[in-house]
Amino acid sequence: MEQRYATSPDQMPGFGTEELRRRFLVETVFVPGEVNVVYTHHDRIVLGGAVPAGKQLALPTFDELRAEYFLQNREIGIVNVGGTGTVTADGDTYTLPEGACLYVGKGTRDVVFADAEGGAAQFYLFSAPAHTVYPTQLVLRGEGNVRELGDQLTSNRRTLNQYIHEKGIRSCQIVMGVTELHPGSMWNTMPAHTHDRRTECYLYFNVPADARVIHLAGEPSETRHLVIADRQAVISPSWSLHSGVGTAAYSFVWAMAGENQSFDDMDSAPVTGLR
Ligand SMILES: O=C[C@H](O)[C@@H](O)CC(=O)C(=O)O
Numbered sequence: 001m002e003q004r005y006a007t008s009p010d011q012m013p014g015f016g017t018e019e020l021r022r023r024f025l026v027e028t029v030f031v032p033g034e035v036n037v038v039y040t041h042h043d044r045i046v047l048g049g050a051v052p053a054g055k056q057l058a059l060p061t062f063d064e065l066r067a068e069y070f071l072q073n074r075e076i077g078i079v080n081v082g083g084t085g086t087v088t089a090d091g092d093t094y095t096l097p098e099g100a101c102l103y104v105g106k107g108t109r110d111v112v113f114a115d116a117e118g119g120a121a122q123f124y125l126f127s128a129p130a131h132t133v134y135p136t137q138l139v140l141r142g143e144g145n146v147r148e149l150g151d152q153l154t155s156n157r158r159t160l161n162q163y164i165h166e167k168g169i170r171s172c173q174i175v176m177g178v179t180e181l182h183p184g185s186m187w188n189t190m191p192a193h194t195h196d197r198r199t200e201c202y203l204y205f206n207v208p209a210d211a212r213v214i215h216l217a218g219e220p221s222e223t224r225h226l227v228i229a230d231r232q233a234v235i236s237p238s239w240s241l242h243s244g245v246g247t248a249a250y251s252f253v254w255a256m257a258g259e260n261q262s263f264d265d266m267d268s269a270p271v272t273g274l275r
């Protein structure tokens with residue numbers, strides 16, 4: 001699996017476009033017939049995709065994990081951003097229509113991805129180290145804790161759905177959900193924030209083929225941008241902004257891991273202070 005070492009904010013001013021993308025963007029998440037993942041040393045998150053493409057696709061272990069099986073010392077959050085599929089965890093099969101989220105706890109030996117009848121599933125994977133076992137649990141699209149955010153007048157009306165969090169599906173570290181922009185709204189997470197206790201990753205999806213998201217990264221006082229296409233993921237270290245504006249409406253899976261799980265524990269970055 002691809003490994004990416006951690007980046008310090010004092011390196012940011014020296015990065016050109018290619019270097020920024022190489023460090024923070026996961027350009028290809030979904031590869032048909034494969035489990036394709038990246039290991040970032042920021043909070044030791046493993047993120048990527050699993051695309052069964054008509055077959056039974058097992059979650060393998062990787063040498064870099066030094067574990068007998070993937071979830072020996074880890075937990076995983078899975079969101080399906082494709083057609084309906086199934087995930088089988090130690091013999092129990094869960095059906096995930098588009099937008100559903102499955103948490104699979106530490107200690108689960110066998111995880112197998114498959115398409116449901118007529119479906120073409122695309123499972124987004126987000127895994128973090130775990131210290132104890134929480135039960136495997138499924139939540140369907142729209143059935144998490146719903147928060148309505150933003151305003152049409154500032155082009156940031158969006159519906160945020162919290163799936164794995166303190167008052168929802170329990171986990172050791174992972175906090176995960178999906179945000180959907182309303183038609184005509186383009187800005188996510190503005191006003192922006194950082195959270196020095198957690199790394200966060202976004203997977204942008206439902207981005208039209210001819211549209212892009214201009215994603216802001218870096219410290220609030222020294223911002224950079226990445227131009228992101230459909231079904232690409234971006235890693236935001238604890239010190240980095242993670243906000244974006246699309247050239248059309250879109251959705252994204254957001255997921256965090258780190259020191260705490262307090263969703264509202266953000267360090268706000270007021271618009272007037274951005275540079
Ligand atoms: O720390 C929280 C994350 O940045 C996201 O949940 C924010 C988000 O989905 C949004 O504002 O639309």
Ligand SMILES: [Zn+2]
Nearest residue numbers: 193195200242
């Ligand atoms: Zn955040």
